[in-house]
Each structure stands twice: as structure tokens, then as C-alpha cells.
Amino acid sequence: MAVYTRIRTQELEKFVESYDIGSLLSCKGIAEGVENSNYLLSTTGGRFILTLYEKRVNPDDLPFFLGLMQHLAASGVPCPVPLHDREGLALRQLAGRPAAMVSFLDGMSVHRPRNAHCAGLGRAMAHLHVAGGDFTPARPNSLSVTGWRKLYQKTAPHLENIANGLEAEIGEELAFLEQNWPSDLPGGIIHADLFPDNVFFIGETLSGVIDFYFACFDILAYDIAICLNAWCFEAGNAFNITKARAILRGYQNERALNDAEIDALPLLARGAALRFFLTRAYDRVNTPEDALVRPKNPQEYLDKLRFHRSVKSAAGYGIDF
């Protein structure tokens, strides 16, 4: 839930008038996203999402994110389309914050994805990867392998509070991944945060992908690895190979993986699990007790990391040749 900044109605009316979307009819702060304040606006011209970017987003990155959404939407990826005001600007200021308006997407995120949802996710992710191929602006992934050691150093002193021997276990995992991380896999624009919260469905049909604020250039198959972690574990952290197969089949319907990508999946999945383990452990240590947003439990990603270490080949994710 996230509405950190309140907007005066008169200020908002004036803001809306600078777009060609008719006059303002309603505005509701909505519980969507974690990092920013989001509002659902309706005007005589339709429905829109207004986002005020709060402290955790680097304003210098916003043109990249907005340009990417524009590019992907133009290529048919079902993602929010940034609106341009009468002067052609997508990035504005409102209530003292960087602000942008995007189109509204129908659909809802699913709490417990079924196989059909996973297949749709796979297809949309591949579509996004292909469509991002000719998007030229650059944004490296600060949360990929080269960023993990810094996170590890900041959290290592606290890891023993989570479990005995964890500082050593994570240190060894990190060293292994640093040494073995692939450098020859196809790269491109990845979403990098394709959790079920960020994907909308109407029934079983995927209707939208949102929240591009981690998107960056990285190994394409690393996006799949993030999804294997985020979509395929059941309650109690049992891995559901049927869902993994659905994601991979859906993906390969749109973009075929090469042998190197397939072989690398278990390693990439370990990396993705380590990345979310480290950021969750870091947030847990660094979130004040009275924060509005409670940090998520890192233990879940430790279990997932250990599972992926036990996977010998991509067959463990149900991939069929």
C-alpha cells in the first residue's frame, strides 16, 4: 500500500488540464506499488494512473523507464503507455515530486497463479525481450552479480541472526556465482521484477505488465530465472515443475532459447534467488520499526536458493527438448 504524497485538488485539476484528456472527474489514491505514490484518475477522456516518484527512485532513471514503456507499448507489449502533455513532456512535476501519467490497464494480479497464468507470463516476457531488442538507451543492472558483494558486505554481520552458519553459506554461494556467472548469453532489456504483483490477468488472459522501475540491460534468461523463483514455488516452498514448464513453453513460443541459455538456467536461478535473499535481508536490517511497508521475509529466498543448488540441469525445470 502506498500513498506517501497528498495532492491538492486544485493543483491536480490544473495538472490534468495540461494534457489532452478532458477534465478531472475523480482521483483515488491506490494501494499499488511499494516505492511510489499511485493514483487512479478518471477524466471525461478515460482512466489513467498518475505516479508520483518518491525518494527510492533515481529521477535520472525516469526518462529511461518512461521511454521503455512507450517503446514496448508501441510494439504491442500490454504495458502502461506514458501520456504526453500539450508540450510533449511525459515526465512532469506535481506536489514537489517527479510525476508521470500512464494509461490504465484492466486486470488483476493473481495471488496463486495457475498453469495458464504461467504460460501467459512466459509468452509476455519473451514478447517483452524481443520488443526491447531495438530499444537503445542503456541502464545497467545494479542488482546483478556485480552488485551483490556490496549488499553481502552490508548484511553479512546480521546473517547469523537468521540462521547459524549463514554468513559462510551465502559467502561461498556468492563467490561461486561471481566465478561462474556466464558472460556469453544473449542480453537485452529485462523487466527484472516480474513478480505476480506486477502482472495483470482478466480470467486466465494476461492483460498487463506493470512496474518497470527495475528494468535494465542484462542477460535475458536471467528474467526467466527471476520468474522461476517468483511464480513456481507453492506454499511451504515446494517447487512446482508444471508451472516452470508452462513458463518455459510459453516463452519459447515467442522466443527460442539457445543451448547455452538452457544450460545456464539452474545457475541463473541461484543468482536470482541470491539477489532477492540479499535485498530482503538488507531491507530487514535497514527498515525502521514503524515503517509503512514491512520488509519481506528473506528466509523464503534462502529456501529457494538451496532448492536451485540441488537442480542438476534445466530438466529440473521441466524443459523438454
Added chain:
Amino acid sequence: MAVYTRIRTQELEKFVESYDIGSLLSCKGIAEGVENSNYLLSTTGGRFILTLYEKRVNPDDLPFFLGLMQHLAASGVPCPVPLHDREGLALRQLAGRPAAMVSFLDGMSVHRPRNAHCAGLGRAMAHLHVAGGDFTPARPNSLSVTGWRKLYQKTAPHLENIANGLEAEIGEELAFLEQNWPSDLPGGIIHADLFPDNVFFIGETLSGVIDFYFACFDILAYDIAICLNAWCFEAGNAFNITKARAILRGYQNERALNDAEIDALPLLARGAALRFFLTRAYDRVNTPEDALVRPKNPQEYLDKLRFHRSVKSAAGYGIDF
């Protein structure tokens, strides 16, 4: 901001199917209301507000509130209309909570009401009072004069922390109001919480009155007294007599006040100020430090109470005969 309960998408789809409103397209938790969880739904049939009633609402009162909204809407008061499911029920259960769906109203609350907003408020309030005249179910006002002593007793030990001598000052005020509270003024259904947050406008036109969860039977003019407190003080708590006049004129366009009601306004306004002072002081003492909703400052209503004590007659509120 208030989304206390999360709903599973499949459970929600099933819930929506029990109404004749088409199929579910989207659902956003919205930051509206303080006591309950609210969601803005869109379906192929339109937009609706879904409310899950949380702990602070007595479920036994819900048929009264829903019946009242139904009654008022049928009389043309711009308020949410409860939807009935295919079995004719307005009050349902969802995610373990009492739940109801109502029509969506366009419009926004105004942070700094102008005179035209106040006039619209006055007219709508009188409309509500007239339309409520033939609503027969009963609900006494537990937060009127007979309820204040209990609140005072619970907060009195803490009042000295707000200001020196405050326990005595509030005690004397309470005794005075108990002795002089009128018993012969016209009564009926009042909203009892007509703060700017609960009134929507499109431009300067009133488009909706929401949040009937304090509505009850009480002195009609007491509703006006609440609005004089909630709408007519500027920053720094200066009383804006022009806004008060606008409310009273707007009101009397729809329903004429009798002499006794007019004479009683200063006393009723003191009572309304005391009521919100006491509930805010009580909430401040009884809200845990880590609560999602921060209690409002009671000092504001102490200043208002002292102002109304200085008002000698309704002329002090700009009323013209």
C-alpha cells in the same frame, strides 16, 4: 489510507458473479475512509466501491446504514446506492468480513473549500435532512451529549498533558452543555460526520456525499454545527464567517431553520467542537504507536470550542434574518 484486508482474486470473481454487474475487470484498494477497507472495482457493467467492514463498525448497524443510503439515493440525495445480489441481499460476507458493494460516485473532496463549495454543502445537507424525514429505522447518536461524559472520564487523566487546567475547563464545558443542551429542536436523520473528506465535488458542483457510518437520529441543526466546525475555519483556526453564511444560506434554500434552531447554533457548535475534541483526545491516548492511521490533533478542536464560546448569537455565523 485504509486497506486492512486483502481479497483473493478468485474469491472476488465469485463474489462479483453473484451480482448482476457483468464480470470483473479490475480491483484497486483505495485510500478512502479510515475505519474500513475500500476497493474500487470495475466490471463490464460499470464501476463500484466494495467495502469490507473492519472491527470498529458494529455489524448490527450495517442494515441501518445500507438502508439509509438506499432511501436517500431514492430521494435524490447524491450518495452511494447499495447493490443487491441476485438473492436481493445488500449485506454480504467476503474474506471473513461483512461486505457491501455500492455505486461509484465521481468527484473529489476539496482540501480548502471555497464559498461555492460551502453553499453546495448546505443545500445537500438540508436535502439529506428532508429526505431522511420518512426513514423509520432508529439509531441513537452514541456520540451526542449523553455519550460525552464517558469519553471525558476516560480522557480526563491525560488532558493536563495537552494544556494546563484543561481537565477543569473541559469538565466545566461538559457540565454546562449537559445542563443546557436543547431538547425541543427538530430531530431526524443526520450524517454526523460531514467533513470535507466525505463530500465530493466536480469543480464547484457537489457530486456526492459518502461515509454514512456515523449517521443517526439527532437534532438536525447539530449536523450544521458539525459543519461550522469542519468547513469554516481557515489555517491558524481563524473563523471564516463568509463560509458559515454560505452553508446556512444554502441550507435554508432547501429547509428553513426555525428561531429556536437558529438561537441554539452557538451552543450546538460548542457541543460539536467538544465531541470531536473528546474523540480525538481519546484516540490519541488509545492508539498504539505503530498504528497505520495516526490520530488527529485534539488541539484544533479545543481552539474551535473556545471560539464558539465567544459567539453570542447566530449572527456570529453570518446568519441574516
